[in-house]
Amino acid sequence: MSVNQQAHTGPPYGQPQPGYQGYQQPAYGGPSLPGVPQSQYGAYNGPMPGYQQPVPPQGYFPSLGFPSKGSPVSLNSDTSSLAPNFIGSLRAPPTSGAPPPASGASHPSGHLAYSQFEHGDVQNGIPASAAPMQRPPASQPFLPGSAPTPVSQISTFQQYGPPPASVQQLRNHMAGMTIGSTAASAPPPAGLGYVSGSFSATGSGLHTPYSASQGAPPATVSEGLPLTQPPFPGHTVSTQRLPTQVPGFTPPPPSTGVGPSSYPPTTAAPRPPAMPGPPLPGQTVAGPPSSQPNHVSSPPPSTMAGLHPGPPMSGLHGPPPPTHPPQPGYPMQQNGSFGQMRGPQPNYGGAYPGAPNYGSPPGPPPPPKRLDPDSIPSPQLNELPPQQKPRHRIDPDAIPSPIQVIEDDRNNRGSEPFVTGVRGQVPPLVTTNFLVKDQGNASPRYIRCTSYNIPCTSDMAKQSQVPLAAVIKPLATLPPEETLPYLVDHGESGPVRCNRCKAYMCPFMQFIEGGRRFQCCFCSCVTEVPPHYFQHLDHTGKRVDFYDRPELSLGSYEFLATVDYCKNNKFPSPPAFIFMIDVSYNAVKSGLVRLICEELKSLLDYLPREGNMEESAIRVGFVTYNKVLHFYNVKSSLAQPQMMVVSDVADMFVPLLDGFLVNVNESRTVIASLLDQIPEMFADTRETETVFAPVIQAGLEALKAAECAGKLFIFHTSLPIAEAPGKLKNRDDRKLINTDKEKTLFQPQTSFYNNLAKDCVAQGCCVDLFLFPNQYLDVATLGVVPYQTGGSIYKYAYFQLETDQYRFLNDLRRDVQKEVGFDAVMRVRTSTGIRATDFFGAFYMSNTTDVEMAGLDCDKTITVEFKHDDKLSEDSGALLQCALLYTSCAGQRRLRIHNLSLNCCTQLADLYRNCETDTLINYLAKYAYRGVLSSPVKTVRDSLINQCAQILACYRKNCASPSSAGQLILPECMKLLPVYLNCVLKSDVLQPGPEVTTDDRAYIRQLVTSMDVAETNVFFYPRLLPLTKADVDSDSLPAAIRNSEERLSKGDIYLLENGLNVFVWVGVSVQQSLIQNLFGVSSFSQISNALSTLPVLENPFSKKVRSIVDMLQGQRSRYMKLIIVKQEDKLEMLFKHFLVEDKSLSGGASYVDFLCHMHKEIRQLLS
């Protein structure tokens, strides 16, 4: 695409274009917001940007482009309080505010604004180089673009800050959008009018983007890169102000914009120079932002306010003050960054077309061309092709925003309980807090599907390429308001089941012949109702006891299993927990051993209990090891524990039976004594070598000997190089990355552990592994057993007592206490027509249907893929029944059943309307992460992109209303697919940065494989919260913002969490008082980034932040590592890695770039 485009546009646009091109499309895509949400989005965007902008405003804003959105928001804010803060500068803007109208003229097309900026740039930058030149042209195009849009200033606003557009656009869009939203149809019209405006407006959320892009292309020209885009928007906004105010100003913004984004390359040279100049203006610029707000406000004020009064306001407030001061600094940075940027540019080019564009001006031009033709704006293009192109970047605020989608869902669906009575209902998003009422289908907390409408035929399914998968979390924890599955006892004969397919009694079974028989809803076989289960039917054919029996009225319930469901036809004994502690030199020296022993003393009182049992039935055992293993006899009758050393690691066995596994209460004193003595005994150890496989074998043998299932908690520190089975060698080789052999890094070194895992599963021996490596220890191999036995791995690299103990202890506590089932077998039955064909997760399979897990806890998730083996009918729909046979923590054998009914469709549109992107991403990520075991990573990435392109192309082709090919049209339900997919592609496993170790990758790979939808969601698209915007008085979270550096204000503090880490990012210009309140130090420079927790300070802000952190920690199955990142600090690189909408250092594309790329792919498929 890009190349072609470049070619096309190249000439006209000139240098600028390249960059733009890349952006254009994506940008457009971006801008277009889903129809419905659009309005909101617009609004949101506005606010959002606003927030961010505030920071940037000064120097950055413009460049960042945030301004655009921000402006709208800011408007509101301005009205309220922003002004005060900004005051000086702001006021200037206000004056500029006046300009708006004038700009308004320019506004017509957002382009105009851009153009202005560019011009400004040019002026400023003129000296710089071609870059500036380009811009001007771009701006010109915009103008034209805008012209078309004529609609009004509003439109222009819209363009700019699609956000601003929000207000007006909203309305317009709303109309069009709504229409378009579902189908592309609406967009087209909008396209015209909008086009210009459309960028932002984007007829239908997604669709429009395209059109916009197309149209935009001209304008957008190049969105060059998302980064650039942002600037633009910002510019636009600023432009408004600027225009009036000072040309000089304009330059700064662009420069800044460039800086942050990819601009640097093209403009880089020129701009930097400009920068210096700009800085001054920059300050003034700061003004502009404020002005922007004003502007924005002025146009949409009413609406805006209505929409997002709250957020914007706050956002503004925060940012403004800081912004001013920082400005100067920023520019500087930008400069620096520019320089750097140049370097990188080439790289970018490689990564994405967009990038190259930046690097090489010529590239860009071509793209525009294409765009032009497609897009309505063509005329505009004609008018001002050069300008537009260069300018056109897709407005990041205009492309589908995860934040917006999440927020909308939360608002729309969070209030009502989700009642599961209806077939094929799409549940609220995982990010939405909602209640579930089980009325016959399993709660989405247990099962989520990629689509709740399944194509009737395999042809359809193939055509759409939408994977049909269910993400099942059989033992999910429910919120306290929801009831746990009821336990049903069908007596000695066991649960009532279909004779043929063995499906369990469920609400979908059809009773016939007066209730004497029932017909299986899965296989249609008719089975006699056992006499003891007989019940009459009422006039509707329902059993009279329908509501008395959970298995007839609920989607999820449990059966008490009979002895037939037990191993060896014997009821199981209560399970056991065995703690196996590495006591080699490293572990002892780091204080780990002492820590674990101390913790266990109290933790043992919190072993999982069943229901209301007085004490846990779980028995415990202890092993320590280095090169040899030490077992402990802690029988209650002993005065002192006894230690038994087994050095025969080649042939592991358990040296004792009686006294190894004991009841905690009975042996309390002996255990306490043991835990006291372990650290002492090994205090002087000099043993550095460890074994590993024998440790697992030992646990396995112990459980075998005790004839029970159980869990091993292994605390391990190093690569097991001691002479023993399962001995490993250091095979870490970064040179393998990006080669065909890369997959070996994910594969175990030896098959030994696979066999061991198999044995473990057979015995119900689950392994949880806590790793404390100081160097490579081959997680890929060590993780095999935990992984295949349904266990968890926790990794604390470079474990340090002071900083990591809290996290480790929390993980340990949670891991020990969490609800868990043992010796589990899960089977998923489906109605005739589809079949579970593939399974992803932490388990072992000895055949093709049964998922076996030695242990299964409440956080473990299994993703199941279905394939057609026949036709489905729309009438009967499709049913899933997931049956999990497991042993509870008290040793009771049970069956947990989850039923889910889905619709079937013959129209692809129905399929696309009922998809869930989060689940889809969960599936795709797991699929890809498994793929890296067998294929080169590049192949995996390509196939992912390809599949998604096919999905979207299929939609475009079959469901979207006709529109120009240049338009990117995304199904409403999947509009986030590109951004999320990009996050998956950029993840450490698929695209490792230089700082990511092999172990990290293997670790994450295994971690993701067991994640549920909520976890993958936040893992791939981290949550970014502006802490300074938090309302100290309420317990709500501040509104999240998008993961892009552009959204960060250096006057604010942000929190970013992805389920593994929590970052607290502190801008350089944060008010001292905030720093004082939060960190207890008086200045930015005194903040220590060695902190692992936030200091406990008695002030509202500190409390609020800590409560937010605690709340987030509470939502995750693992305790997240808290990392304090100071802006411009070394650690910031790490932090930036998680700003997933930006380009990543490892070559990952920015959101906008990727959107362009996807668009290109789709167009190729369509053509």
Add this chain to the structure above:
Amino acid sequence: MATYLEFIQQNEERDGVRFSWNVWPSSRLEATRMVVPLACLLTPLKERLDLPPVQYEPVLCSRPTCKAVLNPLCQVDYRAKLWACNFCFQRNQFPPAYAGISEVNQPAELMPQFSTIEYIVQRGPQTPLIFLYVVDICLEEEDLQALKESLQMSLSLLPPDALVGLITFGRMVQVHELSCEGISKSYVFRGTKDLTAKQIQDMLGLSRPAVPMQQGRPLQTPEQHIISSRFLQPVHKIDMNLTDLLGELQRDPWPVTQGKRPLRSTGVALSIAVGLLEGTFPNTGARIMLFTGGPPTQGPGMVVGDELKTPIRSWHDIEKDNARFMKKATKHYETLANRSAANGHCIDIYACALDQTGLLEMKCCANLTGGHMVMGDSFNTSLFKQTFQRVFSKGYNGEFRMAFGANLDVKTSRELKIAGAIGPCTSLNAKGPCVSENELGIGGTSQWKICSLDPSTTLAIYFEVVNQHNAPIPQGGRGAVQFVTQYQHSSTQRRIRVTTIARNWADAQTQLQHIEAAFDQEAAAVLMARLGVYRAESEEGPDVLRWLDRQLIRLCQKFGQYNKDDPNSFRLSESFSLYPQFIFHLRRSPFLQVFNNSPDESSYYRHHFARQDLTQSLIMIQPILYAYSFHGPPEPVLLDSSSILPDRILLMDTFFQIVIYLGETIAQWQKAGYQDMPEYENFKHLLQAPLDDAQEILQTRFPMPRYIHTEHGGSQARFLLSKVNPSQTHNNLYAWGQESGAPVLTDDVSLQVFMDHLKKLAVSSAS
């Protein structure tokens, strides 16, 4: 010197030596015609109240191949300060310390009464005694408890600085670390896996890293102590610890299902014990004390499977070659025994169980290393308890009656060569000029290792006269033998005991009567018995008996006085008169007869027979029978069924058993309660007398004999009836009338029949 009897007795008391012949035939040919080989029973550490050890080094002959010790038989030139070795005739200079020597100022070793002398020498570091308990925990609760108590008690009997270690075994083998505070720590090994010494030492962390070796030797010693101290600790330091540890010993917790034997890893446990000592204290006196309550049922050295329905091998199975584990197990234990012996460690076996425990397979462990072998029914019996206690008994001088790591070197004058030794020893393979090519017993060497010995440990040493018939020895020439025993005294001193004896040569053709008179038939019987038993270990029982018979017949032919083919004319001189009777009882003894004995019992009996001194050995061959009656004081009576009379109480000592047998009438009286009546106090005394005497025997005997109190018709009377000469049986009962004795229901021949046959064969001209 009055009689040879006195001479023999005196010699035995002074030197602990009894020769079969006290006047030696001077030619090889003659010697072989004497039938009973020239041999001696040597009790190397015979207790001598009057023998204070000297505190200096012995003076050795300077000839490298000789190195005999200066002794009273040497020719000394006081003026030249020279002495001539009486074995190789090398002339040696006295060492400087002997400068003041003169005819009136002689060192002890030159005085005739010091034909046996003991030196205390300072060699190498003194290491404390080491006791390593290897304890079976697959026992009944009661047994285990008793055993634990015995072991705890034993701690108080050990010298305080002795090192002690503990290994327990059942399904697993645990080596207990004793140095730790608080928590008791043990190393556990799987009971099924045979480990090499290297592996064991690695796993116990005993192997020394290579680095310290390079740093030089000084470091090595302390380090070795540190390492070994984990498992072997001075008693005084860990007395309390170990007592607690023993107290907390649990029965093997592994479930034993119905119909199965507990899994007992004796083989591995021993292997680890040996490996442990080998790695820590090679060539130091150490005792591995194995306490086992059943047969090894798994792993190397297993003797029987764990299925109860398969009984442990019997002699019948062995004869049928039906004992599947025997050979492998035996090999395993032999390997261990040899390793242990090579390091100077001994292995005791205390086996207490009602059924067999695999002594047959394990016997070599005790036999080759000089360890004790004790067999009992249960650890909860006084038999075991007292026996075990007696292991730690002390001699008259307050020293333990045990010594370690002895090295017995035998030197002979030129006319003699050494054919071999039989006893609790192993060959050191010291070839020399005085080693004969013909082997009797453990031969091919002039030196043996006796890892453990006590004052009664007795070896049989066989010689061969090599002097040719045509090289007569000058009149008055004497043959000499020197026994040099270097050992570690229980006080950890290294000592050397040197015994030098000399006997006259006699020409058998001309002086046969001298030789005949100097025949020690007791010693000869024991020496022949040892040979027989030794052969029985490897040959078929009947073959051995036939060999024994032939030897006896030949002896009678040689020394009997008779007319050809006239049995009635047959007479043996006094010095031979008892010999046939000994052989008769030997033939019936459990040492050669396996009938009615389990393989374990046979091994047990043979073990003790091969190490006890002459008196005890004779008791074993021909039990002693005392009679108590109102007719007179207690008197020894014939070991004959005719001695069993109704009005007698019999006390029989077979070494392994003490049987008190009440005659029919006595038993009735006792039942009637006469002993409780004041007027029959004499009866009470009569009943008490044998008990007291039995007690006396019980007090001194090691191992404790089985004490049996029975009466006429009692089931246990079989112990008596099986020993006595069946002069009256159901076959001849009526012919002999009811006058005397009780009939024994047996088809065995009686002594009378035996003698008749012997005479007939001896006088037969056909043979």
